[in-house]
Amino acid sequence: MTYAAADARYDTMQYRRSGKSGLKLPALSLGLWQNFGGNRDYPSAFEILGYAFDRGITHFDLANNYGPPPGSSEELFGQVLARDFRPYRDELIVSTKAGYNMWPGPYGEFGSKKYLIASLDQSLRRMGLDYVDIFYSHRYDPETPLEETMGALAQAVHRGKALYVGISSYPEAQTRQAHAILKDMGVPLTIHQPSYSVLNRWIEDDGTIDACGELGIGIIAFSPLTQGVLSGKYSAGNRSNTRAEDEKGSLRDSHLQPRVLDAVEKLRPIAESREQSLVQLALAWVLRRKEMTSALIGVRTLDQLKDNLGVIHNLDFSDEEIAAIDNATHDGLLDLHPRPTGWLR
Template identity: 50%
Template structure:
């Protein structure tokens, strides 16, 4: 565990943090989320100074970010992001818990043996208990099944989510990386149990548009979510850093690719030429490429508009730059046409297999 070597002054949130803040209703629920949420997938494990983590979280809250996204296996090591966030909560946000939306997830590998991954009732409930202990909380606002499990009946996973809400350990529940048909099936089960799914968290970016593509049912994920009253919160809107200006002139030290956290195959000549073309459009819009990529995910798509997108941050400066994307979320027809002519699938969707159909109970 990180040992904090600094003793910063007590945190007092910015009084004006809601003045320019934007919020979007999440699906058909009454919950509203900030259009940009802070994700703790990277940069909040024991490999980063706690003082830096604290500064990022404070700044996010000061700028109107209310949703903080975690999972049981975030780190490194797994679980450390929740532990570190819990420490920051206790020190800086103990009086502000009701002004925050805190989420966690379970589904991917977390511990050894047959009960440390998947979608079984045992795993989901045990994992949430462990997450709450690490966070130092009685409940999370949103608990997700992190990915579909082909070895577990869908009903078992959904009934576990139902009972988690009934227990008071989560206020809402959601799913992540489910395909369109499976999303509709899960939503139907939960609606029948009186605990509607709140939200779906898929990967989505300019170069990873699987959520827009119809499956064999004829529906896209965005359509399935909208039809069933789910909000959508997109992760990896920057395609794990590909949609930034960091790789236009090679692979810098300290970057995700340079530190081994990004598959360097993503940095193919074809992908980098695409990124350069998109960067030119962003420059004409007066935005960085990262800002345009975030804005594009949040653009108005009518009923299928994304509720929020999750960004990471390794510094306060990076956080501020990305939050400034909210200053221009509008795209004209010509911009969208040019983007579509340049952008193509970059092969970065590592979670594609998780969307496949699962077992149903007989």
């Protein structure tokens, strides 16, 4: 059966401008990290992707290394584009990134022009696209001049292979430098993708969020649920059918410390008083900031997606609620400030 998008797909989603650009993103964007690789068949993938688009999620976020195995998420999404989403390409925002290890040798990771341009070409082939809407430097490379990394992003725009460019997991100082370099090249830095959640506030602590607001850079937060910890599913010690069950997964032991899980449980009555799930409370908290363009969600099931989408109905907080959330999480905060080696993502 040929897919036809829902006529009412734009009726409930909220769209926010990315910084000072003309680009608007849905308040919730769908990331294809970990859950849309070689272990996902087409029907189950499209069940989620089609449902998301039918509810106004127009932005699908990928990277060269997303899978597993690396590259498989882009390949699967390319199949969806070719079979079902092709008529809607101009309604979609497709983003990808390069920065983590993809192939052997000295040119297969980090921030050189050699790697970034080659990776973008590979990503375009995997997805069957002529261009992506957003191309990111996936992590700051301390051993490559930032002028070279940003020059590769600018080249992607000038050659029509990307409409906008962004950075991911860059600290405040490097964010300001990247913005200035790109500005001199005539290419705006449109968006920053850092990790951010009620338990992980490094972009507040080091001033990255304030810098983005000042410079007109949009922000899309990844891991707004702290790798699923803020769903509450780990609080009773359950790890079956979760990321914690995979020893090679991205969930760190530090995420499951008793003090962290206790903070999550303290949030539960606040969520209940707002008639929200813990997931919805956590997403609304991330989206409360005016600098925040979108929250990047990752789901394994359609039910998880539906729970996430429920946040749209209640995004406002009272001062008392914010204070209660700060008090509940005070002893459970994590130090996830990006290091040169960055996140495994």
